[in-house]
Amino acid sequence: MLNSGVRQAVTRKDVARYAGVSTAVVSYVVNARPKKVAPATEARVREAIKLLGYQPNGAARALKLGSTEMLGLVIPDSSNPFFAELSHALENSANELGYAVLLTNSNGSIDKERKHVQSLSSRGVDGLLLASIEPQPDLERFKESGVPTVLLNRHEPLPGLASIGVDLVQGARTAVDHLISHDHTDIDLVMGTSPVASVDGREKGWRQALTEARLTEGTVHRAAFSRRGGYEAGQRLITARKPPTAVFASSDTQAAGVLRALHEAGLQVPQDIALISFDASSESEYTWPALTAVRQPIHAMAAAAIETLLRRESAGENEHTVFPTDLLIRRSCGCAPSASNDVFLPTSATKT
Amino acid sequence: MLNSGVRQAVTRKDVARYAGVSTAVVSYVVNARPKKVAPATEARVREAIKLLGYQPNGAARALKLGSTEMLGLVIPDSSNPFFAELSHALENSANELGYAVLLTNSNGSIDKERKHVQSLSSRGVDGLLLASIEPQPDLERFKESGVPTVLLNRHEPLPGLASIGVDLVQGARTAVDHLISHDHTDIDLVMGTSPVASVDGREKGWRQALTEARLTEGTVHRAAFSRRGGYEAGQRLITARKPPTAVFASSDTQAAGVLRALHEAGLQVPQDIALISFDASSESEYTWPALTAVRQPIHAMAAAAIETLLRRESAGENEHTVFPTDLLIRRSCGCAPSASNDVFLPTSATKT
DNA sequence: ATGAAAGCGCTAACAC
DNA sequence: GTGTTAGCGCTTTCAT
Numbered sequence: 001m002l003n004s005g006v007r008q009a010v011t012r013k014d015v016a017r018y019a020g021v022s023t024a025v026v027s028y029v030v031n032a033r034p035k036k037v038a039p040a041t042e043a044r045v046r047e048a049i050k051l052l053g054y055q056p057n058g059a060a061r062a063l064k065l066g067s068t069e070m071l072g073l074v075i076p077d078s079s080n081p082f083f084a085e086l087s088h089a090l091e092n093s094a095n096e097l098g099y100a101v102l103l104t105n106s107n108g109s110i111d112k113e114r115k116h117v118q119s120l121s122s123r124g125v126d127g128l129l130l131a132s133i134e135p136q137p138d139l140e141r142f143k144e145s146g147v148p149t150v151l152l153n154r155h156e157p158l159p160g161l162a163s164i165g166v167d168l169v170q171g172a173r174t175a176v177d178h179l180i181s182h183d184h185t186d187i188d189l190v191m192g193t194s195p196v197a198s199v200d201g202r203e204k205g206w207r208q209a210l211t212e213a214r215l216t217e218g219t220v221h222r223a224a225f226s227r228r229g230g231y232e233a234g235q236r237l238i239t240a241r242k243p244p245t246a247v248f249a250s251s252d253t254q255a256a257g258v259l260r261a262l263h264e265a266g267l268q269v270p271q272d273i274a275l276i277s278f279d280a281s282s283e284s285e286y287t288w289p290a291l292t293a294v295r296q297p298i299h300a301m302a303a304a305a306i307e308t309l310l311r312r313e314s315a316g317e318n319e320h321t322v323f324p325t326d327l328l329i330r331r332s333c334g335c336a337p338s339a340s341n342d343v344f345l346p347t348s349a350t351k352t
Numbered sequence: 353m354l355n356s357g358v359r360q361a362v363t364r365k366d367v368a369r370y371a372g373v374s375t376a377v378v379s380y381v382v383n384a385r386p387k388k389v390a391p392a393t394e395a396r397v398r399e400a401i402k403l404l405g406y407q408p409n410g411a412a413r414a415l416k417l418g419s420t421e422m423l424g425l426v427i428p429d430s431s432n433p434f435f436a437e438l439s440h441a442l443e444n445s446a447n448e449l450g451y452a453v454l455l456t457n458s459n460g461s462i463d464k465e466r467k468h469v470q471s472l473s474s475r476g477v478d479g480l481l482l483a484s485i486e487p488q489p490d491l492e493r494f495k496e497s498g499v500p501t502v503l504l505n506r507h508e509p510l511p512g513l514a515s516i517g518v519d520l521v522q523g524a525r526t527a528v529d530h531l532i533s534h535d536h537t538d539i540d541l542v543m544g545t546s547p548v549a550s551v552d553g554r555e556k557g558w559r560q561a562l563t564e565a566r567l568t569e570g571t572v573h574r575a576a577f578s579r580r581g582g583y584e585a586g587q588r589l590i591t592a593r594k595p596p597t598a599v600f601a602s603s604d605t606q607a608a609g610v611l612r613a614l615h616e617a618g619l620q621v622p623q624d625i626a627l628i629s630f631d632a633s634s635e636s637e638y639t640w641p642a643l644t645a646v647r648q649p650i651h652a653m654a655a656a657a658i659e660t661l662l663r664r665e666s667a668g669e670n671e672h673t674v675f676p677t678d679l680l681i682r683r684s685c686g687c688a689p690s691a692s693n694d695v696f697l698p699t700s701a702t703k704t
Numbered sequence: 705a706t707g708a709a710a711g712c713g714c715t716a717a718c719a720c
Numbered sequence: 721g722t723g724t725t726a727g728c729g730c731t732t733t734c735a736t
Contacts, residue, residue, distance in 0.1 A: 009498070055470075055473060055497070057415070057474075057476060058420075058474055058475040058476045059411050059412075059414035059415040059476050060411075060415050062411035062414075063409070063411040068411060070454070070475075078430070078436060078440045078443065079436045079437045079439075079440035079634075081431075081433070081436075081635075084433070085431045087430060087431075087455070088429065088430045088431035088457060091430065091455055091456065091457055092457065092459070095456065095457075100454050100471065100475060101455055102422070102452050102454055103425075103439070103443055103453055103454075103455040104443065104447065104452070105440060105443055105444065105447075107444070118407075119452065120452075121407060122407045122408055122409075122410055123410040124409060124410045124411050146361070227634065227635075227637070256635075256638045257638060259640065260638050260640065260642070263640045263641075282431075282579065283433075283579075283608075283635060285579070286583070286608045286609060286612050287640075288611065288639075288640045
């Protein structure tokens with residue numbers, strides 16, 4: 001009838017016996033709750049804990065309390081620089097509040113994403129952080145599992161679910177407007193593709209900026225959200241009859257690929273073709289030339305996501321928080337910043 | 353006395369009642385074990401499960417079974433490209449075997465690393481994957497917690513603990529030998545710094561290759577394992593009285609920094625200074641020029657780590673597995689590969 | 705200030 | 721083939 005005591009050799013019972021108290025008292029000192037314990041008793045218990053090398057059993061605690069103090073994280077690809085930085089920031093924020101995070105990759109598969117959500121829910125996570133690849137995640141799924149959820153990297157409100165993201169349209173407009181201020185009139189777009197069709201805010205912003213400046217619309221080069229995708233788009237871009245003089249890329253990784261294609265063709269950036277990217281993850285600072293990029297406030301978003309999730313555990317608000325972006329001026333746009341980097345547009349977060 | 357039934361509204365008991373069976377039967381069908389169930393009964397149970405939206409409670413299962421089917425991962429920085437790729441591969445491998453992974457970052461702090469090990473152990477992980485920043489991790493700590501552990505990114509055997517890594521010395525020698533074959537005689541080293549002093553295998557390999565070729569030793573530039581570190585090292589390197597004609601960098605990220613410094617100084621790679629880096633993470637393919645790099649077989653190592661860890665749960669062997677590296681020839685070394693990338697040294701893993 | 709005991713949801717040995 | 725039930729380690733109410 002015994003469980004194979006492989007690991008949990010020492011339980012609170014052993015500690016209690018060793019310290020000559022009841023198991024309840026051990027609990028009181030370990031949690032400093034809900035009762036006070038006499039200093040002398042407490043000392044004996046602590047002594048016993050240290051001596052026996054006692055470690056509370058998380059599973060038992062979770063079962064009793066109904067809370068695992070774990071958060072589930074589902075992202076497309078944790079090795080992609082943007083998501084790598086985001087998940088790092090999320091882990092740090094969660095950790096500060098005593099929460100551990102279960103990391104899962106959907107690897108671009110909707111089916112895998114669903115399985116992970118389900119599995120994390122079954123593991124009893126206290127909350128779910130989901131960077132979904134579905135433009136319209138099935139709400140019922142979440143209601144059912146009942147796990148508080150916040151959607152990451154989500155750029156439009158989704159009624160019924162909390163979400164956090166950036167103003168894609170505004171960010172793109174800032175970038176394209178900047179290119180226009182450098183007197184460019186032929187501005188192409190390298191746009192990432194998501195599994196399901198729907199117009200990305202970056203595409204809208206690019207188009208809006210062009211329209212307002214009464215410029216003719218450039219070409220949209222669709223490619224995967226990856227360095228390779230950008231590389232292929234870059235190759236297509238320069239072999240057009242009339243290549244653009246400037247390009248806006250929907251992510252840093254794509255821009256890195258575009259850069260490679262341009263270099264291989266012997267083209268100079270920004271002289272022959274100027275380039276601005278989106279995200280401003282740390283890799284964008286070390287490309288050649290360094291990328292001017294629309295920056296997402298990753299750390300602030302991560303902190304807000306955790307905060308929203310944990311607050312939601314009690315209250316159940318479903319707001320969409322939009323963070324502003326700034327334009328980080330470096331070399332690829334044609335500017336020659338004097339010394340350090342300049343930053344535009346430092347506005348604050350808004351809620352919907 | 354009731355637990356606040358916030359989430360786990362529906363338990364196996366509800367399912368049993370609804371299907372008109374006992375709780376044991378529900379267990380049998382959910383786990384397909386340890387008893388057979390009549391097809392008709394099974395169908396009724398599955399029906400009830402679906403209808404009620406029943407999800408097994410992981411904490412209860414873990415408590416009963418003494419296994420959480422979770423693995424703990426402790427790494428210095430999950431946003432560093434190398435560790436990002438490693439943790440991605442680890443998560444994938446673990447997931448295939450039904451294990452979830454708890455990700456934690458030590459952020460370069462030994463204290464944090466210890467806290468995470470302790471916390472993961474307390475959460476009852478079935479195994480620990482640890483990329484320690486300590487050159488000599490305290491063995492007692494692990495014996496005590498009793499969690500099967502494998503050390504990652506570990507390049508020398510550590511008696512008493514399983515570990516996995518790459519032959520740093522050999523990898524570095526291959527790189528430096530290659531530089532020598534390009535007729536370089538002044539080859540500097542950009543070496544990452546770890547918190548505690550101890551000679552890294554890459555430094556040894558660099559020195560050995562130089563010595564065997566009867567070349568005078570170049571300068572060692574110590575810098576952080578980061579793009580910024582590499583950048584600073586690169587700046588120092590080119591302002592020396594007699595700059596080298598070739599450089600071996602101990603990581604891709606550092607090489608990216610070196611590249612930036614060289615570009616800023618108007619130096620050509622490989623013409624003015626040739627460069628080879630270590631890791632060959634995916635970012636090394638998209639720098640300009642693309643980096644020739646010593647490649648670590650990240651996926652194979654991840655798979656082996658998981659396999660070792662899970663096998664160790666029963667048997668308790670403590671071997672050190674060394675993986676071979678290859679030299680991925682691209683442009684930064686001075687080669688002009690015809691079409692695709694060439695790969696050297698495809699040998700197989702060895703155990704100690 | 706301390707202790708006894710119930711019970712969280714699940715598994716599996718054992719009885720039928 | 722199915723049901724009964726003990727018990728995993730913990731928290732906390734209630735009694736002392």
